[in-house]
Amino acid sequence: MQLPRYIAHRGLSAHAPENTLAAIQAAADAGCEWVELDVQCLGDGTPVIWHDASVDRCSDSQGKLLNMTRDQIGQLDVGSWFSPAFRGERMALLDEALSLVSALEMGLNLELKINTGHDPAALARTAVQRARQVLPLDRLLVSSFDMTALEAARSQDEALALGLLYEAVPRHWASDAERLRPTSVHADWTQLDQERLIEIQSAGLVMLCYTANDPERFASWWDHGVDGVFTDDPGLFDARYQRRTRGDGSRKPR
Ligand code: G3P
């Protein structure tokens, strides 16, 4: 698997409403090769691309996802909160997002987002099955903060690329890695520790950081060898953000 140096976080979320089809399209239009999207299930089991437990922050309505059905979310405007230019944008179903990512020939980091009350294993099974029907193995990386979700994803597909997602990387990361056989470790860059970074890369894993939007403050981490970042706006870092990072940690021009 070749992962890029920059992954558009929740789509190109600096320029379009996060986690929407518009944000995926904007990322492609800006030249991004990969997007990160959050997936969770509605109360009726439909997987959708959404970050929060409720629709309060990013729609024209209120309520918990767990209390909503596919018909109900079809009525929401999830674009106007961001800008009038996106009025009428609808919450993306997982299937719609997968089709668009595939049509745009992009890669996808699908984050299994387990908010309170959601079933980790059920989400993993549904999301992995659907994603694998649409995307090839080298363009799909499934990650989660929730180890139960990652265990279910690994059981679902032995060959699937997994990302261990942490805030600060814990001491026991290696035992998680031994059990789950991930491709990458993803951590909050403001809590990154150089010792852990060395351990992770020495074990042959890719180190990705979220969510970096300040290139100057982040700069020293490139020198320490971080492989890539999730950012709301890759253009902040590099107008030519097509450099790739290989799964083995070496970099090569596109
Ligand atoms: O997957 C990286 C990052 O998206 C994790 O945090 O809260 O933005 O989903 P969050």
Ligand code: MG
């Ligand atoms: Mg996320």
